[in-house]
Amino acid sequence: MKVGVVGTGHVGLVTCASLAAVGHDVVGNDLDEEKVAQLRRGDPWFYEPGLKELLGETMQAGKLRFTSDPGEAMSGAEVVFICVGTPPRASGEANLIAVEHAARNVAKHADRDVVVVEKSTVPAGTAQRVKRTLERERSGAMGHAEVVSNPEFLREGSAIEDSLNPDRILIGAESRAAFDKMRELYAPLIEKGAPVIETDIPTAELAKHACNAFLALKISYVNALARLCEKSGGDVVAVADVMGSDDRIGRSFLNAGLGYGGYCFPKDVQAFESLAARLGSDFPLLGEIARINDQSVDAACEKVVEALWNVEGKKVALLGLAFKPGTDDVRNAPALALARKLLLEGARVVGYDPEGSANAKADCPQLEIAPDAYDAATDAHCVVICTEWAEIKELDLGKLTSAMAYPVIVDGRNLFDPEEMKKAGVSYYPTGRPHISS
Numbered sequence: 301m302k303v304g305v306v307g308t309g310h311v312g313l314v315t316c317a318s319l320a321a322v323g324h325d326v327v328g329n330d331l332d333e334e335k336v337a338q339l340r341r342g343d344p345w346f347y348e349p350g351l352k353e354l355l356g357e358t359m360q361a362g363k364l365r366f367t368s369d370p371g372e373a374m375s376g377a378e379v380v381f382i383c384v385g386t387p388p389r390a391s392g393e394a395n396l397i398a399v400e401h402a403a404r405n406v407a408k409h410a411d412r413d414v415v416v417v418e419k420s421t422v423p424a425g426t427a428q429r430v431k432r433t434l435e436r437e438r439s440g441a442m443g444h445a446e447v448v449s450n451p452e453f454l455r456e457g458s459a460i461e462d463s464l465n466p467d468r469i470l471i472g473a474e475s476r477a478a479f480d481k482m483r484e485l486y487a488p489l490i491e492k493g494a495p496v497i498e499t500d501i502p503t504a505e506l507a508k509h510a511c512n513a514f515l516a517l518k519i520s521y522v523n524a525l526a527r528l529c530e531k532s533g534g535d536v537v538a539v540a541d542v543m544g545s546d547d548r549i550g551r552s553f554l555n556a557g558l559g560y561g562g563y564c565f566p567k568d569v570q571a572f573e574s575l576a577a578r579l580g581s582d583f584p585l586l587g588e589i590a591r592i593n594d595q596s597v598d599a600a601c602e603k604v605v606e607a608l609w610n611v612e613g614k615k616v617a618l619l620g621l622a623f624k625p626g627t628d629d630v631r632n633a634p635a636l637a638l639a640r641k642l643l644l645e646g647a648r649v650v651g652y653d654p655e656g657s658a659n660a661k662a663d664c665p666q667l668e669i670a671p672d673a674y675d676a677a678t679d680a681h682c683v684v685i686c687t688e689w690a691e692i693k694e695l696d697l698g699k700l701t702s703a704m705a706y707p708v709i710v711d712g713r714n715l716f717d718p719e720e721m722k723k724a725g726v727s728y729y730p731t732g733r734p735h736i737s738s
C-alpha cells in the first residue's frame with residue numbers, strides 16, 4: 301500500500317520504518333529540509349535502538365524515502381499518517397496547529413480516496429476538526445477522505461519492537477470501509493497475533509490520553525507512597541511487590557524514583573486536564589499526578605542537602621541524564637530538573653549519560669558533562685542516580701566511591717542493592733526505603 305507519513309519525529313519516523321519493514325511503500329514528509337537531508341543519508345536525528353538499521357534496510361529495499369515536499373508524500377497515497385508534534389500551549393492545552401497544517405496539505409495534495417490517520421496524541425474532538433479542514437480545503441483531486449484515530453502506544457527505547465509487535469492496534473473510525481483499510485494496512489501485524497480494537501473516533505482519542513494519564517498516575521501513586529515509607533520506615537519496593545502480586549493492580553509502573561519525564565506523560569497529563577476543564581468535567585486527580593511528580597525531584601534535592609549540609613561549592617555528580625534508559629531524549633528529564641535546582645543552590649553539577657549528554661548540555665548549559673561515570677564521580681561529594689541505565693548498574697562500586705570526596709549516593713531509581721551499599725560503606729539514600737548511613 302502507498303503510505304504518506306507527515307512528521308518524522310519519534311512517532312513518525314518509527315511509523316515510517318515499521319510500515320516499510322512490513323512491505324508498504326512509504327514516503328516520510330517533514331518541513332525541516334535539514335532533517336530530510338539527514339534522513340536521506342539513513343541517519344536518524346535521535347537515538348532509538350534498531351532504528352538506524354531498519355531505516356537502512358528499508359531505504360535500500362526501495363520501500364522508504366523522505367521528502368520535504370508534501371505533494372510528493374501525498375501523491376498516490378491511500379493512507380496518510382499525521383505524526384506531527386502536539387506541544388503544550390501556555391494554558392496546558394495541546395497546540396494543534398501542526399495537525400491542522402498537515403490536514404490542509406492532505407486536502408491540497410491528495411489525489412485519490414484517502415484515509416487520514418491521526419497518530420499524534422490529540423484531544424478528543426480533533427478528528428472532527430481534521431475532517432472539517434479536509435472538506436474546507438479540498439482542492440479537487442482528492443477523492444473521498446475518511447479520518448481515523450489510530451493512537452500509538454510505543455515507548456521510546458523500545459519503539460521499533462513496540463511498533464512491530466504491538467499489544468493492541470486501536471482503530472477509531474466512522475465506517476466499515478475505513479476499519480477495513482486499516483486492517484489491510486496492519487495485516488502483517490494482525491496475522492502475527494496483534495489484537496485489533498475497533499471503536500468510534502472520540503473513544504480512541506480519549507483512550508490514548510486515558511492510558512498515558514493512568515500510567516502516570518501509577519508512578520505518582522508509588523512516589524507519594526515512597527515519601528510515606530521514608531517517614532514510617534517502610535520499604536516502597538516491598539510495598540510495590542505486594543501491590544503488584546494482585547493481578548488487578550499489576551507490578552509495572554510502580555517503580556518509585558525521580559518520577560516520569562519525556563515528551564509524552566507531562567504533556568498528555570496536562571492536555572487531558574485541560575480538555576476535561578474545557579468540557580466542564582472536573583478531574584482534579586490529573587493535576588495531583590503532575591504535582592506529586594514535581595515533588596519527586598524536590599525530595600531527591602532535599603536528600604542531597606541533608607547529606608551534604610551546605611551544597612554551595614560542592615560537586616554533585618548526576619549519573620544518567622536521559623528521561624529513561626535506552627534513549628538520548630532529555631525532554632522533561634527529571635535529571636535536568638534536579639540539575640537546575642542544585643545549580644540554583646550553588647552546587648557544581650557534573651552529569652554523565654551514555655547517550656543523552658549532548659542533548660543535556662544543550663538544554664542546560666551550566667551543567668558540566670563528564671566523559672564517563674567514574675570521571676563524573678571523581679571528587680564528587682555526592683552521586684545521584686537519575687536514570688537506570690544497565691551501564692550504571694554495572695559500575696565498579698569500589699572504584700566509584702574511592703574516587704569520590706564523600707561516599708554519598710542518592711539513588712533516584714532504586715538501582716542498587718542496599719546490602720551492597722552497606723558493605724561498601726556508602727551513605728546511601730534510596731527512594732522510599734530506609735537510609736543507610738556509612
Ligand code: UDX
Pocket residue numbers: 452453454455456457512515519552553554555556557558559560561562563564565623624
Ligand atoms: C510513554 C508510554 O509508555 C507510551 O505508551 C506512549 O506511547 C508514550 O509515552 P515513554 O514516554 O517512551 O512512553 O516512556 P515510559 O517507558 O512509559 O516511561 C515514562 C517515564 O516514566 C520515564 O521517565 C520513566 O523513567 C518513568 N517511570 C516509568 C517511572 O518513574 N516509574 C515506573 O515504574 C515506570
